[in-house]
Amino acid sequence: MRVLVVQNFDNEGLGQIGAALVEAGADIDLRRPYQGDALPDDAAEHDAMVVLGGAQNALDDENCPYFPGLLDLTRDFADNDRSVLGICLGSQLLARAFGGENQIGGATEFGWHRVSLTPEAKTDPVLAALPEKFPIFEWHDDTFVLPDNAVRLAGSAIAENQAFRIGRAVYGFQFHFEADRPMVRDWSTSFASLIAERHPDWHDRLDGEMARNGPDADAAGLAIARAWVATI
Template sequence: MRVLVVQNFDNTGLGQVGAALAEAGADLDVRLPYKGDALPRDATGHDAMVVLGGGQNALDDEDYPYFPALLELTRDFAGKDRAVLGICLGGQLVARAFGGENRIGGANEFGWRGVSLTPDAKADPVLSALPETFPIFQWHDDTFELPDDAVRLAGNDVAENQAFRVGRAVYGFQFHFEADRPLVKDWSSSFAPTIAGRHPDWAGELEHEMARNGPDADAAGLAIARAWVATI
């Protein structure tokens, strides 16, 4: 199993998705196109693709000119019935690839927040085993409209579209289910100045929030990761 990982920003990582891929014995091909790495021309050499998050918005083609090629690559993976996973910015790019409208700003969430599954999620192979509501880590300002042929799988009051599926195994997630407590602690350190500027109480709240929400969020995130890997 060879999986293409598209990283879009410094100090982001696979987190629990990486753990699930390691359990499955996956061979990872990590590309950093924002640092000049070339993307594959098509999906032929890979069985699946993961598109990670970042601080940019999904319409920023001027500063990230590889975005259009990434959208085309996403559609090629889908056309070859190969699994795709987009998280946060990655989920917004997956939505854009299939015609969903990106909305910049107006959907600010940071920290562990609750999300609720839709009725369609009860029959979804990735989300059906999860509780109807659960806490999960969020860090975003933007949101998106669903592509016409997408199945809406989760939402909350801030961002109606928190998870969706296109076809058999192309998934977009707004929330950071890959971010378990160790990864959140790493982000809290790596991005401390950025976080402090917008959420000045975060450093003092982190340990309490991890204790209150971390166990349930980590369990939900690992379950999602393992179930998506099973679609490859």
């Protein structure tokens, strides 16, 4: 099993997805196109693709000139029945790739927030085993309107479209289910100045928020990661 991982920003790692891929014995092919790494021309040499998050918006082709090629690659993976996973920015790029409308700003969520599954999620192979509502880590300002052929799987009070599926195994997740407690703590340190500008109380809230929400969020995130890996 060879999995292409597209990283879009420093410190945006695989987290619990990486743990699930290691469990499955996957060969991870990490590309950082924002640092100049070339993307494959097509899906032929990979069984699945993961597109991670980033601070960019999904329409920022000027600063991320590799975006159009990544959209083409995403469609090629889908056309060849390869599993695809997009997280945060990755989900916004997935929506764009399949004709959804990106909405820049107006949907800010940061920290652990509760998401709710839709009735369609109850029969979805990745989400069926999850509770109807659970806390999960969020960090985004943007959102999107779903592509016409997407199945909506989860939403929140701020962002209606938190998870969706296209076809058999192309999944977009607005929330950071890969971000377990160690990753959130690392982000809180690595991006401390950025977070403090917009959420000045985060440092004081972190331990309490983590204690209240971390165990359930970590369990949900690992379950999602393992279930998605099982689609490959």
